[in-house]
Amino acid sequence: MRRRRFLAVSAAATVGVSLPGSAAADQNVPVGQLLVGRLRDAMLGIGQDNQLPSPAQLPAELARAHTDFHTCHYTSLALRLPRLIRVGHSLSSDDSEHLIVLGQSYLLATRMLIKLDEQQLGWMAADRARQVAEAAEHPLSVAEAARNLAVLARRAGWEEQALSIALNAADAPGLRAPRGGAAERGLLIQSAAYSAARSGDGAGMRELTDEAAAIADGLGGSTALRDHGGGFSPATVQLHRISAEFSTGDPSAALAAARALPPQSLPSLERRARYYADVAAALAQRGRREECVRALLAAEHLAPQETHSRPAVRSLISGLLLSGRTTPELRALAARADALP
Structure with a gap:
């Protein structure tokens, strides 16, 4: 009895748990903090949620989560994305379709956690995304998980390791598929370029960014992988160039890169x-x-x-x-x- 009371009190104090009064409390929590708390609990398997989608609804819910991300509706994402993770873990690991949805959910969670500078949870989500993608034998998701790991390594100050992770993943045989594979390879090369910039190698950054731009041009200029890395196109490569130039310590070059990019061209x-x-x-x-x-x-x-x-x-x-x-x-x-x- 004492243990049950303790668990009930702990659950009531947990952000995002569906208990009486929690919705009102959530209104006073910044959306970033709310999203992190709910992702943490879903990843740790604690708390509860009484409005989980059915397995049949998962693909549509994942599509809505991506839309929430692209439109920056993070209040909605703070509900939808943790639920996807909770349901994904409750299903059979032998179902490759469900594994792919769970892996994509973890990839999106990693991107949000990186954006919110939540490094510890980010590492956890990225590693789970990699494991699930490998179990599902989904090469693009494996590569995208590697890209997220490279970003986390760079943020930890491990620029050389981040560069190696990204470039090794870009050489994977699974990325030889004509369009998606080429776009993912371009995203990985972009990531490597940013790591070069952070290490002070401006020339290396520009060489790698030009390589990514050539891949984007070769794909015909349209956006690929919009739901799998933020999109890859000549415009997104140029957006990357702005932050990469800034990271080399040259804000004037960053602003010059920005002048060459109409923001409405971004996806x-x-x-x-x-x-x-x-x-x-x-x-x-x-x-x-x-x-x-x-x-x-x-x-x-x-x-x-x-x-x-x-x-x-x-x-x-x-x-x-x-x-x-x-x-x-x-x-x-x-x-x-x-x-x-």
Whole structure:
């Protein structure tokens, strides 16, 4: 009896558990924190959810989760994605279709956890995505899991290891399929380029980025793998080039890359918001504060939950408040993003 009471109290304190009063409490939790808490509990197999989809609904629910991600509706994603993981773990591991859905759910969870700078859970999700993809014998998912692992390694400061993970995965025989395989190889080469940039190798970064751009051009210019890596096209490669140039310590080159990219050519709101956030970071480095704030407001206008949730963007806003003259616009943005120092 004592143990049951203890478990009940623990469950009631868990974010995202379907217990009386939890919905009201969730309204006061920032969406990024809510999403992380629910993913954590689903991955650990604790808590409960009484509105899980049926196995037959999983493909449609996964498609809706991808749409939530692309449109930056993270409140909806905070419900849908943990449920996909919970149901996926309850099904037979012998069903390859269900394994693929679970693997895709973990890939999407990893991307969100990376975005929210949740490294520990990110490693856990990425490794599970890799294991499930290998069990399902799904080469594109195996490669995408490797790309996420490379991103996490780079964020841990292991640039050389991140470069090796990405380039080794790009050489996998499973990526010889004409379109999807080539696009995934391009995404991996992009990731390697970013790792080169973080290690200070600007020439290597540009060589690898040009290689990725050539692959994108060879695919005819349309977006591939929109639900499997954020999309791969000449426009997404150019978006990558902005942040890669910035990572080499050259904000002027980053802004030049941004001028060559119409943001409306990017395949999703999430990618367009990322464009404006990257431009804002480069403008801040150049001391162009007013233009930086305008770029941040453009990102917020497109995707408020994305802009308010990302730690990197909130840190940029806080830094602007501390480093110079503030304006009512900037203070209001900081309040909305919970970025007041």
